Amino acid sequence: MEFRKKYEKLIDLVILFIVITSITLAIKYYFKPFIAMIIIFCVSKPLYKFIIKFNIPAGIAGALSIFFVNTVLIIIIIYLGNSIYWLIDKLYYENINSIEELLLYAGQFLEGNINFVEKALAILDKDLIKSGASATGEGIMSYFIGNVCAYFMLVDRDKIVGLLKKILPKDIINKVTYQRGNLREIVIIQVVLIIISTIEMIIGFIILKVERPIFLGVICGILDILPYVGTIIVFIPIIIYNIIVKDYLIAFGLIVLYILVQVIREILEAKFLSSKLQIHPLLIFLSIYIGIKLFGILGLMVGPLYGILANEIIYHEG
Numbered sequence: 001m002e003f004r005k006k007y008e009k010l011i012d013l014v015i016l017f018i019v020i021t022s023i024t025l026a027i028k029y030y031f032k033p034f035i036a037m038i039i040i041f042c043v044s045k046p047l048y049k050f051i052i053k054f055n056i057p058a059g060i061a062g063a064l065s066i067f068f069v070n071t072v073l074i075i076i077i078i079y080l081g082n083s084i085y086w087l088i089d090k091l092y093y094e095n096i097n098s099i100e101e102l103l104l105y106a107g108q109f110l111e112g113n114i115n116f117v118e119k120a121l122a123i124l125d126k127d128l129i130k131s132g133a134s135a136t137g138e139g140i141m142s143y144f145i146g147n148v149c150a151y152f153m154l155v156d157r158d159k160i161v162g163l164l165k166k167i168l169p170k171d172i173i174n175k176v177t178y179q180r181g182n183l184r185e186i187v188i189i190q191v192v193l194i195i196i197s198t199i200e201m202i203i204g205f206i207i208l209k210v211e212r213p214i215f216l217g218v219i220c221g222i223l224d225i226l227p228y229v230g231t232i233i234v235f236i237p238i239i240i241y242n243i244i245v246k247d248y249l250i251a252f253g254l255i256v257l258y259i260l261v262q263v264i265r266e267i268l269e270a271k272f273l274s275s276k277l278q279i280h281p282l283l284i285f286l287s288i289y290i291g292i293k294l295f296g297i298l299g300l301m302v303g304p305l306y307g308i309l310a311n312e313i314i315y316h317e318g
Helices: 002-006 008-030 033-052 058-094 096-112 114-123 126-155 157-167 170-207 213-223 232-244 248-277 281-315
Strands: none
Touching (some): 008 281, 232 248
């Protein structure tokens, strides 16, 4: 009993970590539609509230909201796909000689390194292809289930909240309600950071005279949701392209731009979250880093959430 009292806060922090980790891992591995559900719900909610004002039944309003969001998403994907195809096609035909020269060198390299080729082909075995196809199918299914769950969250939100209030202890409900504002702040800050990063990259692309800077900047902004690997998906092909056409200065500039955007994002994220949530920037930075390492994209939310709750335990409880 004395031990419990002496190390009460430390024990509470460990228990909190175990609980959050368990829930997050369960969501990550066993309920993948969670992310799609939350995103679709958050995006559809304002439209749902607007439609409800016209005395349209909740079920129809929810279906219309989900349908509209998905329609817009499909249009955006089609537009981006066409734009990417047009850009690649244009770059290829404008630099066909340089690209063919590179392919020739690559062919000569592969011919002289047949063992390397065999090993590379061995990696692309049937199991890998099957797992890729399975992951794609699972992703589509997860997205579909996420839409269904988002629909019921819109339509039956009050019933779901009422059920949770009956199941969960009152003090937990009160804490969740109290922290809801902080969670909203985390989401808003992430959106603001994505916008800032997008603007930075558009300006950088314009300065470096990269073709279609606004389009590429927006793509980078969308991919910025994925920590660390998101924007680099766009940067690497552009850097390689500029190396192919021997624009080494632009290639170097793109590398500098990428590093600069990432550094600024990390600094601003820690600063914004710490100022809004009244938590030291170092704790925020560490919580984000550890969260991403442990949980991937979910860590962007879970890391700061743990930091908030840990701060509450350390400074406000007892």
